[in-house]
Amino acid sequence: MTLHDAAGQDRLAQAPPVVADTLAAQLESLDLAGRLALAAGLGHAVFTTSLGIEDQVITAAIGTHRLPIEISTLETGRLFKETVDLIGETEERYGIAIRRFTPEQGDVDAYVAKYGMNGFYESVEARHACCHVRKLKPLARALSAADVWITGLRRGQSGNRAATPFAEYDAERNLIKINPLADWDMETIRAHVSAEAIPVNPLHARGYPSIGCEPCTRAIKPGEPERAGRWWWENDEKRECGLHVPESAAQPIPPVSQIAR
Numbered sequence: 342m343t344l345h346d347a348a349g350q351d352r353l354a355q356a357p358p359v360v361a362d363t364l365a366a367q368l369e370s371l372d373l374a375g376r377l378a379l380a381a382g383l384g385h386a387v388f389t390t391s392l393g394i395e396d397q398v399i400t401a402a403i404g405t406h407r408l409p410i411e412i413s414t415l416e417t418g419r420l421f422k423e424t425v426d427l428i429g430e431t432e433e434r435y436g437i438a439i440r441r442f443t444p445e446q447g448d449v450d451a452y453v454a455k456y457g458m459n460g461f462y463e464s465v466e467a468r469h470a471c472c473h474v475r476k477l478k479p480l481a482r483a484l485s486a487a488d489v490w491i492t493g494l495r496r497g498q499s500g501n502r503a504a505t506p507f508a509e510y511d512a513e514r515n516l517i518k519i520n521p522l523a524d525w526d527m528e529t530i531r532a533h534v535s536a537e538a539i540p541v542n543p544l545h546a547r548g549y550p551s552i553g554c555e556p557c558t559r560a561i562k563p564g565e566p567e568r569a570g571r572w573w574w575e576n577d578e579k580r581e582c583g584l585h586v587p588e589s590a591a592q593p594i595p596p597v598s599q600i601a602r
């Protein structure tokens with residue numbers, strides 16, 4: 342099953358949600374390598390990694406099995422040094438190249454001029470505007486040629502992600518999103534990382550189960566949900582950066598042209 346048949350007919354244009362449902366049922370019975378191989382066979386597949394522990398599991402599988410999946414990361418300019426260092430270490434370990442997508446300097450300058458470098462602490466709107474410039478726009482470039490988007494989303498990461506399917510149709514980006522670790526829990530992830538000696542971010546051992554940009558991530562306390570350290574100053578329990586929620590469902594973001602002064 343591919344998204345584009347021999348005649349070039351686009352199956353996504355026919356009934357993409359049905360395609361996603363069929364895929365989800367197929368993926369459920371496969372192991373991780375099988376799930377990734379199935380995703381890779383659908384068309385141009387792009388895996389976006391934040392270098393978090395579950396993403397490292399996926400990267401290791403892609404590298405070990407030499408799967409034809411492009412690996413990309415969003416280098417926001419505000420990452421922890423440990424995260425940036427892990428990009429190179431991972432490339433070396435698996436003999437792979439991880440594509441870096443950075444924000445446009447003009448967009449960053451316009452954001453800083455309007456909100457200040459750390460203006461995201463002041464309001465949800467300012468925070469979403471920063472994520473838009475540093476993450477969402479680079480993500481759009483990373484996925485511009487993709488038929489399939491592979492992510493490390495898991496149901497156990499937060500209540501907001503509890504219903505994560507193995508496959509879903511992303512209507513805004515017109516691609517199939519595959520979440521091959523949707524049913525993995527943290528215990529399974531840690532056991533796999535240990536058995537395979539997969540390199541992980543040293544911050545995980547210091548209380549950071551979920552790691553994003555440095556100014557927006559803190560260590561969590563015992564008993565807190567995995568993503569409690571992300572944008573901890575906001576009250577919304579469903580807070581996300583917008584990568585995995587439709588932009589139409591997120592808070593409106595002013596155009597970059599309007600951000601400037």
Ligand code: SF4
Pocket residue numbers: 417419461468469471472473475476553554556557582
């Ligand atoms: S996580 Fe924080 S620093 Fe990173 S893009 Fe979002 S608001 Fe900006």
